[in-house]
Each structure stands twice: as C-alpha cells, then as structure tokens.
Amino acid sequence: MSGSHGDSVVNLVHTENTEEKGLSLIDVVRSDAGLSLFAAYLVREYAHESILFILEVFQFRKQFKHLQTVRDDDSPEFQISDYVPKCRTLTENPDDFYKQAEVIRNRFIPYSSNLCINISSSMRKDLENLNFHDLEVEQLAIVFDDAYKRIFSLLRDPFLRFRETYEYQALLKETKPTSSGTHPSHNTSLSVPSPDSKPRLSEDINVNLFQFIQAQNDDKIHNALKSVGDCFVNCCTSRQQPAKSRTSTFT
Amino acid sequence: MGGCMSDSQDTTDRNVEREIEKDKKQDTRAHKLLLLGAGGSGKSTFFKQLKAIHGEGHNDREKEGFKRQIHGQVVESIQLLIRQCKTVTKDPLPGIKDEDDEPFGNDDLDDARLSNSLKVEMTETEIAQFKIAKEFDQSCQYLLEIHGSRSALTEQLVTHVKSLWNECPAIQAMFEHRNKIGIPDSSAFFFNDIERIGRSDYTPDHKDIVLARYRTTGMTEKEFHIKDAVFKVLDVGGQRNERKKWIHFFDGVTAVLFVVSLTCYDEVPFEDVTDLAADVTLMNSMLESIKVFEDTLDFECFQKTGFILFFNKADLMQEKIKRVPITNAFPNYKGPQEFKPSVDYISKYFLSLNRVPEREMLLRFFFEYVLFVNYW
Numbered sequence: 091m092s093g094s095h096g097d098s099v100v101n102l103v104h105t106e107n108t109e110e111k112g113l114s115l116i117d118v119v120r121s122d123a124g125l126s127l128f129a130a131y132l133v134r135e136y137a138h139e140s141i142l143f144i145l146e147v148f149q150f151r152k153q154f155k156h157l158q159t160v161r162d163d164d165s166p167e168f169q170i171s172d173y174v175p176k177c178r179t180l181t182e183n184p185d186d187f188y189k190q191a192e193v194i195r196n197r198f199i200p201y202s203s204n205l206c207i208n209i210s211s212s213m214r215k216d217l218e219n220l221n222f223h224d225l226e227v228e229q230l231a232i233v234f235d236d237a238y239k240r241i242f243s244l245l246r247d248p249f250l251r252f253r254e255t256y257e258y259q260a261l262l263k264e265t266k267p268t269s270s271g272t273h274p275s276h277n278t279s280l281s282v283p284s285p286d287s288k289p290r291l292s293e294d295i296n297v298n299l300f301q302f303i304q305a306q307n308d309d310k311i312h313n314a315l316k317s318v319g320d321c322f323v324n325c326c327t328s329r330q331q332p333a334k335s336r337t338s339t340f341t
Numbered sequence: 342m343g344g345c346m347s348d349s350q351d352t353t354d355r356n357v358e359r360e361i362e363k364d365k366k367q368d369t370r371a372h373k374l375l376l377l378g379a380g381g382s383g384k385s386t387f388f389k390q391l392k393a394i395h396g397e398g399h400n401d402r403e404k405e406g407f408k409r410q411i412h413g414q415v416v417e418s419i420q421l422l423i424r425q426c427k428t429v430t431k432d433p434l435p436g437i438k439d440e441d442d443e444p445f446g447n448d449d450l451d452d453a454r455l456s457n458s459l460k461v462e463m464t465e466t467e468i469a470q471f472k473i474a475k476e477f478d479q480s481c482q483y484l485l486e487i488h489g490s491r492s493a494l495t496e497q498l499v500t501h502v503k504s505l506w507n508e509c510p511a512i513q514a515m516f517e518h519r520n521k522i523g524i525p526d527s528s529a530f531f532f533n534d535i536e537r538i539g540r541s542d543y544t545p546d547h548k549d550i551v552l553a554r555y556r557t558t559g560m561t562e563k564e565f566h567i568k569d570a571v572f573k574v575l576d577v578g579g580q581r582n583e584r585k586k587w588i589h590f591f592d593g594v595t596a597v598l599f600v601v602s603l604t605c606y607d608e609v610p611f612e613d614v615t616d617l618a619a620d621v622t623l624m625n626s627m628l629e630s631i632k633v634f635e636d637t638l639d640f641e642c643f644q645k646t647g648f649i650l651f652f653n654k655a656d657l658m659q660e661k662i663k664r665v666p667i668t669n670a671f672p673n674y675k676g677p678q679e680f681k682p683s684v685d686y687i688s689k690y691f692l693s694l695n696r697v698p699e700r701e702m703l704l705r706f707f708f709e710y711v712l713f714v715n716y717w
Contacts, residue, residue: 112402114409136586137559137578165488206582208558210523211612246413247557250406 113262115242115249116166119144122173123264127257128249137248139205140241143198144170146177147234150190153180154231163235167242191222191230208244209237371564371571373593377637378600379630380579380611383653385557387600387707388576393547395565407545411531411538411553412494416487418528419502419512423481425522426471426511473511480505499539506532520608525554526657558583560590574598581612584633591640596647599637601630601691603658603684606670627670635694647701650691652684655706 118124129141148170154160179197183189198207199217213236222230252258376384392399399407426432473481480501487498505512515522516529530552531538538549545553557578565572575590577583602608605626612629637643659680666678671690676682688704695702 112405132559135559135561136589139582140558167488201581204585206585208556208578208580208582211581211610243413243417244556244558246406246410247555248559250403250410251561253402253406 112253113258115246116169118249118252118258118261119170121261122171124261125171125174127261128252131252131255131257132245132248135248135251137245139198139207140245142205143194143207143241144238144245145174146179146194146197147238149174149177149180150187150194150234151231151238153187154227157228157231159228160231163232165239167239187227187230188222191233194234195222207237207241209240213237213240371573372595374572374574374596374598375587375590375594376574376576376598376600377587377633378579378651379602379605379626379633380556380581380583381554381605381608381626382579382600382602382630383651384579384600385576386551386554386653387598387651388561388563388574389551391565391574392563393550395567396563399550401544404544404550407550407553408543410555411545411549414525414528414554415494415502415531415535415538416484416498418524419484419505419532420487421522421524422512422515423473423485423505426473426515427481429468429515430472432472470514471511473509477505477509494535494539496539499535502532502535506535520604523609523611526604526654527552527554556580560586579633591642594643594646596649597637597643598649598651599634600651600653601634601687602626602654603652603687604654604661605630606667607661607665625670631691631694634691638695638697644697645700647703648695649703649705650688652688652704652706655684658684 113124118128125141129138129145132138132141148168151160151168152172179190179193183193195217197203198205199214200206201214217233217237220233222233225233376388378384389399483497483501484505516524519526519528531549537543557576560575560577562573562575565574577587577590608626610626610629638648662678662680662683666674667683667687668674671686674683674686676686684706692702692704
C-alpha cells in the first residue's frame, strides 16, 4: 500500500462558505495544534524536512532574543508556536551555539542529507562554506534567517492543499474567529469532533511531535509523524467508519 | 482488507466495504502518470490545467489560496527587482541604518551572487541604467519592508508597485534580465494587472491560477476521469532535494510525463550545474533539464515505461528565440536562429538520450497558457 493512501480519507468534499477567508499559514503555525497538524500533513506529502528545519531554526534563534540583530527582524514568520518541546539539536548541545548551528547545517543543508531543504544552490553553497567560528554571536543568531524565510514561503504550496483537509476544517472550527490583526494565542486547543471521548488532540499530537523531534533517524521521524496524521484521521473518522476499516495504517 | 460482507453488518459498514472495493477496483484500472522534470519546467502548471479542464476545477477556498500565492509572487518579485537594482549599482538600500558594522543577515546571499552573474558582461554605462531615481525612494522603502508572508495587497502597496513598474525605467531594465535573477515571466502579467489583483474582492480566474508561479515541495496526487479512463496524476517538486523523494512514487507507473521548459536555455539555474557545463560558457537550466531526463531514463524500474516528453512554454520560446540563440545550451547547433529548427533540434536531442529502443516515446508541445485539450 502506498504511503499516501490515507490522504483520500481526509480530503473533504467541500462545503462552501464564501464568507470565510479561513486561516493563513501564519495563523496555523502560531497555534500548537495547527503546527502539529500541518507538520503531520507535510509528512504525508513528503515535505516534512521543511517544517523540521523551521522548528529547529526557530528554537535556535529564540535563544538570542536579547540580541539586537534578532530583535530587528520579528517578522510574522518568526512567531510560531512555542509549545513544541525543544529539539535534540539544542538539548544535546546546551549553550554551545556554534555546535548547534553546525548540527542544523549538517542536518538540512548538504545534498547528501535525507532532510536536505529546498533552497537554491548558491544559498546552499554559501551556508556550506561559511566558517561559523568566524562569526560573532550576533551574526550566528541570524545565520539561517534567509533560508528560513525561503522555506517558510515555500510552505505556502503544501498549505494550499492542507486547507482542503479535515484537519484544517477542525482547526478552523476550534479557532475562535478573530478580528483582523489579532491572533489566537499559542494555546489554541483543538478538540476532536467525536462526541463520545473528546480527547484533547493537541496534547496527543504534541507528545508525538516531541517524539519525532527526538528521533534522529529519518525513517523514525517519518513514521512518528505519519502516526500523528493517522491518529488524527482515526479520531475524525471514527464515527462514520468502523474502527477496523481504513485505519489499518495506524502503527 | 477485502473482508467478505455478511448480513449482520449494518448499512454503514456495508457502504464502507463497498467503497473500499470500489477504490480497489479503481486503483487497478487507474493509469498512474508521473509528472517529472527539473524545477520550474511547468509540472504544477500542467497539473493545474488538468484540474481545471478534467477535474472539478478550483473551489473558492483554493482560489483564496492562489490569491495569496499571487500576492506573494507580486511582492517577492518587486522586492527582488528593487534589491537587484540596488545591489548592482551599489546604491545603499533606503531605510537601512547607518551602522558601520553591516549585519550579516541584511545582505541577502542569493542576491549578491546573482547580481555578480549579472554584472559580469556589463559596462559602467549599462550598469547605470539600473539606478533607481531618488523619487522612488519612498516606494522602495515601503515595499522592501513588507514581509513576504503577510502579503495582502493594500491600496498603498498597489500604488507603489504600479508607480515603480510603470514609471521607473531601472525596474523595467532589470526585469529584462529576469532569466538571470530568477523572476518568473508571469510576474509581468500580474504587475500589469496590479489594480485588478489588488482589489479587495479579487478572485483569481483560470488564467491567473495557471500563471501563478511558486515552487512545489513534496508530492500531490489527483484522479482524473477522462472519457472512460481513470488517470491518477502525481505532481512533484523538481529541485534537486525534491528529486530525492521521487523514488517513493515509482511503483506501478503507467507512463512518465516528463516536462521540459523550452525557454530555460538562457536561465540561470537554481541548481549547481558547474560539473555539467564542461563545454558551455554560460551556465543554464537546460543542462539541468537534460541531466534530470537522463537520470530518469536510467532508473531500472522505468526501462519498460512509456515516456511522454512535454515541451512547455512554446509561446515564450517563440519570443525568446528572436533575442537568444539556443547555442547557449547546444553549442553544436548549426541551424538558423528560428523557432521551428531550434525546437526540432532540442526535441531530437532529448529523444536521442533514450537508449532503450523499444521504449515508447511521445512528443508533445504546449504553451504556458492555453487550453491544451486540442493537443491530446
């Protein structure tokens, strides 16, 4: 069975409400549930390296909040959910910022890496040739900013399709409509439209997200994230479908 | 999965079973078509066209998404044009503080490298044409401060883009070099229509959607029913990191639709092609396309798979050939600098790369914006 098979379950037949403009990519990644669901969706589309890179750079960068160079650029894409547990890159190298940057680079920049991100060859080369130890901390803090922005805007493409999923609809329902300008706080919770159990999905998902960030092996990441997605599909479809039906991919 | 049906199951259960059975049948009947090709060749454009013509079209939510992509493309393109003009002419960006220690991050790495490739063949007077006049400072500053990710087109933004695009010769001059700085051709269309696109009640029409250019990442699939046949078409990203993922989708492929952009022979590649460009003075994306095609043909699992070669952007090629000969990418080409013989040469070149004679190879040409239904 192909890994993408589960997609057909969550693709919605659209129920149109022409009034609603829906959530933007920025809205979604600001909430922890949104970020988790979107990350899980990206795995099904084979695009999870992008969100992993975003998460790691975001957490890396956050350590330098006090620095002017970081404060100078507080554009919306740098304001994503803060409730994701710290990635291993950071926890394993506490306070050694140069080592952290090195780990991030090795994970996402070389073509040989399985998590190689979609940036131009010139940007890749420049990052590869850079000797981080030549940089002041002020510069190191923002060394991945350009790549981060490119990848963030790249995510608009899969986000188009994410908006067609059940997960997105659930998110939309759970997110209180906000007047333009203000945004839902970080802890937007997402409850599953299942009347019986009402599990707090965002918590479950974060546990899974936590695991996948901890896992260094790429296959494990893929599996962990996929199970997050399947778990959600399972919850959302459990009412309409008997448990034994299409959720067999759940591991 | 195929459990037998018993009477004890309730209706919902049976319906589900039936649906699964139906899915399974369709799966075996469906022809799996893989859209492959280098980055920017037009795979997703083709996919969008398919969806508009043979699918259910694009719903309002998707249109809203495309609107954001188009707005993003407009903002990113104009920003890149401004930054390139400023970098090439060494004109300090407006609004940047007068601090001596130039922060590393403000210097866009890509921009610097690209403008270097642009500058190589230029004289001082040629460079001077990219100088943006002082009167546009305010517009430049306003536009550069916009964050691409929050790119709703406000009235003010529209005014600034319009004035730069219509009245600033430097921006126009830079746009002429879009092939070297990675600005999509279709940005001109959106700039020209900026007022319509910037209206608050704007909804992209079919043409807007097809022309919207953005990078694809990962994989999407969609089923199309054309007459009695079912096609499952897979669209993928084409950049080098994306190509690593292709192997996941190679199972049971009926045919590969390989897309080649005819105009990419003078475009600066997104990927590094220095190792391929042995006898070519200028780097260009055609080399990349050829390389990807060769690699795809070589896959063990495709030895018996039919290939359909799509040569895309024929309309743009007709214009480009007047200015740039294909010898850029095909130094051995001796024919006239005309559309027909050039395209013939390119298509023969691609066909000659196939070393499996019994493999079926079809050629198709299409245009960036055309209802290609007639070409099938």
